[in-house]
Amino acid sequence: MNALLEVDAIDVAYADFRALHGISLTVAEGETLAVIGANGAGKSTLLKTVAGLLRPVAGQIRFDGHDVSRTPAHQRVRQGIALTPEGRRIFGSLTVEENLKVGAHGRRQGPWNLATVYDAFPLLAEKRSRRGAHLSGGEQQATAIGRALMSNPRLLLLDEVSLGLAPVVIADIYKALPTITAKGTTVLVVEQDLTQALTVADRVQCLLEGRTVLEGAAADVTRKQVQAAYFGVDATEGQEDE
Ligand SMILES: Nc1ncnc2c1ncn2[C@@H]1O[C@H](COP(=O)(O)OP(=O)(O)OP(=O)(O)O)[C@@H](O)[C@H]1O
Numbered sequence: 001m002n003a004l005l006e007v008d009a010i011d012v013a014y015a016d017f018r019a020l021h022g023i024s025l026t027v028a029e030g031e032t033l034a035v036i037g038a039n040g041a042g043k044s045t046l047l048k049t050v051a052g053l054l055r056p057v058a059g060q061i062r063f064d065g066h067d068v069s070r071t072p073a074h075q076r077v078r079q080g081i082a083l084t085p086e087g088r089r090i091f092g093s094l095t096v097e098e099n100l101k102v103g104a105h106g107r108r109q110g111p112w113n114l115a116t117v118y119d120a121f122p123l124l125a126e127k128r129s130r131r132g133a134h135l136s137g138g139e140q141q142a143t144a145i146g147r148a149l150m151s152n153p154r155l156l157l158l159d160e161v162s163l164g165l166a167p168v169v170i171a172d173i174y175k176a177l178p179t180i181t182a183k184g185t186t187v188l189v190v191e192q193d194l195t196q197a198l199t200v201a202d203r204v205q206c207l208l209e210g211r212t213v214l215e216g217a218a219a220d221v222t223r224k225q226v227q228a229a230y231f232g233v234d235a236t237e238g239q240e241d242e
Contacts, residue, residue: 002028002029003026003027003028003029003062003065004027004029004063004064004154004186005026005061005062005063005155005186005188006060006063007023007026007049007059008024008062009022009023009024009058009059010049010056010058010059010060011057011058012042012046012054012056012057013057019042019045020042020046020056020210021210021211022211023210024059024212025212025215027186028186029186030181030184030186031186031202031203032177032181032186032187032188032200032201032202033187033203033205034189034190034191034197034198034203034204034205034218035047035188035189035190035204035205035206035207036190036191036197036204036205036206036207036226036230037192037206037207037208037230038192041208041209041210042207042209042210043160043190044159044190045210046190046207047083047159047188047190049061050083050155050188051076051083051157052072052073052075052081053073053083055070056069063076063079063081064079064080064154068081074106077106077151077153078106078108080154080155081153081154082103082148082149082151082153082155083157083159084145084148084158084159084161085144085159086160086163086190087163088141088143088144089144090132090135090140090143090144090147091132092132093131093132093133094132095128095132096124096129096130096135096143096146097114099143099146099147100114100117100143100146102150103146103147103148103150104151106151107150107151108153110183111152111184112149112151112152112183113150114150116149116183117146117149117150119179120149120179120180121142121145121146123138124139124142124143137164137165137169138170138172141161141169141173142173142176145158145161145173145176149180149185153185154184154186155186155187155188156180156185156186157189157190158187158188158190159190160191160192161173161174162191162192163192170193170196174200194223194226194227198221198223199218201218202217203215203217204218204221204226206226208229208230208232213232214226214229
């Protein structure tokens with residue numbers, strides 16, 4: 001499989017504070033990678049850097065073989081990188097359908113349009129005329145993902161889909177993922193919810209304090225290994241080796 005996204009040893013800093021230290025990752029075309037880690041591990045920073053909202057101070061980001069490290073965010077959207085940010089950020093005064101149409105601005109050609117987004121998220125079809133401010137958290141999340149899909153991305157970046165949502169709602173949102181990947185969209189998802197991450201992803205990569213501490217096929221890593229990496233303890237000992 002060809003690598004669609006290659007992140008090569010990036011360092012990202014907020015003023016003097018270095019949030020990412022030499023992070024590398026690869027996402028193959030058609031694959032779903034979950035980046036996991038506790039609060040503050042650097043997951044959102046990584047996604048924002050891939051989307052072009054932050055610039056790495058070292059390292060390179062390649063999309064479809066081209067260096068996009070210095071490409072502005074809006075051009076990356078045109079090239080096929082779309083971000084669903086943490087906190088959803090949909091427009092409260094606009095309806096679901098109007099929010100979706102905002103995502104279609106300058107869109108690429110591809111399989112996503114209002115009809116296919118409503119197919120993937122039937123709950124949105126029923127609420128298409130409702131204003132964003134009057135939606136539940138799950139409906140807002142689905143709208144935010146649908147809005148990103150409307151640009152017809154080759155790579156969809158999902159930040160903390162499950163944040164603040166009830167388990168049944170999270171499951172409902174993730175039900176759409178196979179439909180999304182079946183249309184050829186590659187997905188990089190950031191998750192704190194380990195169960196969800198291991199269920200939906202082909203591969204997982206765990207960050208701790210801005211460094212990669214574990215990576216592997218979701219089917220090959222054990223829950224214990226992932227939990228140990230997540231909390232920064234030694235998995236072979238099963239306890240902290242003080
Ligand atoms: N705008 C900012 N200015 C300064 N430091 C920041 C900023 N945003 C994030 N950080 C710091 O960078 C580190 C990584 O944050 P980031 O938000 O990427 O983590 P995360 O893994 O996404 O966690 P969360 O789930 O809490 O969003 C943290 O120590 C955080 O405090």
